[in-house]
Every structure is written in structure tokens, then in C-alpha cells.
Amino acid sequence: MPPQETSPIPANNAYGILHGDTWDDALLLAADQIRRLGYAIVDSGFSSTEITDIEQKFDMTRAEYTRTWGEDHLESMDEHNSMRLPMAVSPEPFRNLAFAPNILSVVGQLIDGQFILNQQNGVINPAGAAYNQGLWHRDLPYQHFVTNVPLAVNALYCVDDFTSENGGTWVIPASHKTPNYPSDAYVSAHALQVNAKAGQYIVLDCMAYHTGGFNRSTADRRAVNHVYTIPYFSQQIRIPGNVEESGLTPDQRRILGFDFPSPQSVDAYLSARARK
Numbered sequence: 001m002p003p004q005e006t007s008p009i010p011a012n013n014a015y016g017i018l019h020g021d022t023w024d025d026a027l028l029l030a031a032d033q034i035r036r037l038g039y040a041i042v043d044s045g046f047s048s049t050e051i052t053d054i055e056q057k058f059d060m061t062r063a064e065y066t067r068t069w070g071e072d073h074l075e076s077m078d079e080h081n082s083m084r085l086p087m088a089v090s091p092e093p094f095r096n097l098a099f100a101p102n103i104l105s106v107v108g109q110l111i112d113g114q115f116i117l118n119q120q121n122g123v124i125n126p127a128g129a130a131y132n133q134g135l136w137h138r139d140l141p142y143q144h145f146v147t148n149v150p151l152a153v154n155a156l157y158c159v160d161d162f163t164s165e166n167g168g169t170w171v172i173p174a175s176h177k178t179p180n181y182p183s184d185a186y187v188s189a190h191a192l193q194v195n196a197k198a199g200q201y202i203v204l205d206c207m208a209y210h211t212g213g214f215n216r217s218t219a220d221r222r223a224v225n226h227v228y229t230i231p232y233f234s235q236q237i238r239i240p241g242n243v244e245e246s247g248l249t250p251d252q253r254r255i256l257g258f259d260f261p262s263p264q265s266v267d268a269y270l271s272a273r274a275r276k
């Protein structure tokens with residue numbers, strides 16, 4: 001996806017430039033937009049049959065998740081509009097969502113070196129009601145720092161079209177570049193709503209402030225969020241041991257964190273070093 005804003009001035013119509021970027025590939029352009037503005041839309045590359053299958057499996061998985069943990073219990077913790085680690089319930093299609101080649105390519109452009117999946121969450125923005133992601137936040141919450149390269153990137157897969165009516169995601173562009181949350185006046189002036197289609201991902205630098213909007217439509221708006229981080233951050237829920245392992249390639253195992261266990265002891269650490 002190219003950046004949403006296109007300049008009326010041709011790129012070569014400039015002066016005084018010693019260093020310029022010359023991206024001409026959609027994924028490189030998206031990565032560049034995320035570096036500069038903190039967000040971009042990236043196509044999943046899934047077929048329409050796959051997109052419909054994901055939509056149906058989302059609801060089936062949610063029903064099973066709710067049966068397992070109990071609706072009242074989830075609601076008592078304000079967890080009833082989330083599904084934690086849905087790939088643990090339904091390996092497919094949720095593993096495919098985390099391994100979409102376009103997403104891994106963009107994340108690989110943004111995070112230097114190795115990265116792992118830190119968390120996967122189903123997100124439900126309920127029709128006509130508030131929910132836990134409808135407040136401004138970073139996906140590394142409580143963190144107030146800036147880095148010259150991203151340490152964490154999130155990819156929000158749109159199960160449904162995201163529109164202004166159903167409360168599509170709002171972002172504060174470039175807010176990953178400043179430690180503090182901006183003033184209300186700044187947010188009112190600069191926040192924008194990113195309307196993406198079902199089958200696309202909204203990819204953000206995790207430090208860019210974002211929120212779901214209020215869903216004024218009559219249907220829930222569904223999404224699946226993925227947070228990818230450098231391997232030094234612990235996973236929200238430990239993925240190795242909690243997901244189906246069959247059929248995973250070595251690269252996929254690495255992305256799920258199988259290659260980065262915390263050694264259980266000094267002895268285990270030294271033994272692992274000795275094997276290198």
C-alpha cells in the first residue's frame with residue numbers, strides 16, 4: 001500500500017537534498033510510512049475465500065473461547081471483548097494471520113535483527129457499547145520513551161471493513177516520536193481515523209498512540225491484533241507449550257519464540273552457550 005497522502009509535487013522536484021529515499025515497492029513504502037508517521041495499511045494478500053473463512057472461524061473460535069472461560073467470568077474482568085491467543089484454540093486460520101508474508105516482510109524491515117510474536121489478541125468493538133480498546137494507548141502501555149528504530153510493531157488484521165460508522169481505528173500520526181501523550185487540543189487537531197478494508201492490516205509502530213472509535217453501527221467490528229517485538233520482551237502469554245506445534249517451519253517456530261526460552265538456571269545458560 002502506498003502512503004495514503006500523495007504529494008502533488010513530483011519527488012524529483014526538490015533541491016538541497018544529499019540523502020533521499022527511493023522506495024518503489026508497496027511494502028517498503030509502507031515500512032517507510034510507519035517509520036515516519038507511525039502507521040500504514042498493508043494488504044494481507046489473502047484471497048476472498050480466505051478472508052471469508054477467517055471471518056467465520058473468528059466467530060466459531062470466540063464461541064469456544066467464551067464456553068471455556070465463561071461469559072460472566074470474562075465480563076467481570078472486562079475481558080469479554082477480547083480473545084487471548086486465539087491460535088491456541090484454532091491453529092488455523094490464526095497462525096496464518098501471524099505469519100502473513102507481507103506482514104513479516106514489513107516487520108522485518110522495521111525491527112533490526114530477530115523478532116518474535118509477543119501476543120495475538122482477537123478484538124471485538126461491540127455495536128453501540130464501550131470496550132477495553134476504545135481508549136488512547138500505546139501497545140507498549142505505560143512506556144514513555146522514543147527509539148531511533150522500532151522495538152515493537154503491531155499488525156491489526158481487519159476481519160470487517162473499518163469505517164467511521166463502525167468505529168475504525170484512530171491514530172495520532174508520528175506520536176511514536178515523542179515520549180509524552182499529547183494534550184487534548186493536539187489530539188483533537190491531529191488524530192485521524194484509518195479506514196481499512198476486511199483482509200487488510202493496520203500496521204503501527206507500537207509506540208504510536210491509537211484507539212478504537214465508537215461503533216455506531218448495528219454489527220460488532222472484529223479484528224485480530226498481533227504485537228511483534230525484539231526477543232528481549234517477554235510474551236504476554238508464553239506461546240511455546242500453548243499452541244499446536246505440528247506443521248510449523250523452523251522460521252515459524254522462531255517467530256513464535258521457540259528459539260528464545262529463558263534458561264532455567266545458570267547451568268542451563270552455560271550449557272546453551274557451550275552448544276553454540
Ligand SMILES: O=C(O)CCC(=O)C(=O)O
Binds near residue numbers: 133169211
Ligand atoms: O479496535 C481497534 O480498532 C483498536 C485495537 C487496539 O487498539 C489494540 O488491539 O491494541
